[in-house]
Amino acid sequence: MSAAIEIRNLSVVHRRPWPAGGPAVTALDRVSLSIAPGEIFGLVGESGSGKSTLARVLLRFLRPAAGSVSVAGADPAMLRGAALKSWRRRVQPVFQDSVAALDPRARIGALLREGLDLHAIGPRSGRAAAVAELLEQVGLDPDHAARYPHQLSGGQRQRVAIARALSLSPEILIADEPVSALDLSVQAQILGLLTQLCRARGMTMLFISHDLGVVRQISDRIGVLRQGGLVEEGPVAQVFRAPRHPYTRDLLAAAPFVDFEALRRASVPARADRSQRTEMV
């Protein structure tokens, strides 16, 4: 089966807009990586190592200087028109606080409906019910549809961001630091939700984080970026048992172990208990 994401010898150079003629930054240097369908791939690296640059190339926000990229069977940079529209539906981003970046005057229900309308998903008459179902799937109450983004907590907004991505039934999620702004118990809930959704739907996820502890909890395989180069890549158990690169060893030694699974179990209320669920983050 062909890869969900295939990256070959990818190099990306950021040109500085100011001062004119200032030095260019090589954000990625000949990175190669293959992510299989249904796989959860964790990408870690310190700040400035090129993680978001990689995500932005995969999402078609940036063009590579060299190398090639294939996402859901297409080179993002080459897509136009109807092919681009259908590809956008199949490849969805989740950022650190995606919902905060959206129209603050739109209610949550309208934000969730937007993609359904744009891509004409399901009958118009069924869209309100589809929005309620999406909210339910991410552990929010249907009443949240009437709220505005600022009337939700950060964790609730992140659930809405995930629901927005899910509304299009994507094959691939590209999640750039989706839990970094949240406190530990909320992180645990959102991580649990993302992994459960990926497994249930067979979705592929590229999960980006500066936190090795987070990536360890959810990934099948991980990659370590350092100064634009991929210095380590392999199944999560193998990398943690026998890291090959000294930088990974340093990262491992510095990472505190947080048992997100235990945190999640401790903080997620029973599904049937709706009164508590409304209070959930």
Ligand SMILES: Nc1ncnc2c1ncn2[C@@H]1O[C@H](COP(=O)(O)OP(=O)(O)OP(=O)(O)O)[C@@H](O)[C@H]1O
């Ligand atoms: N638009 C840009 N113009 C110039 N340089 C940029 C631009 N975007 C990123 N860079 C530089 O490219 C390098 C990689 O940045 P990137 O945002 O990919 O890092 P990151 O690993 O996502 O970091 P963080 O963990 O802080 O989010 C950095 O040196 C950064 O300063």
Ligand SMILES: [Mg+2]
């Ligand atoms: Mg980043």
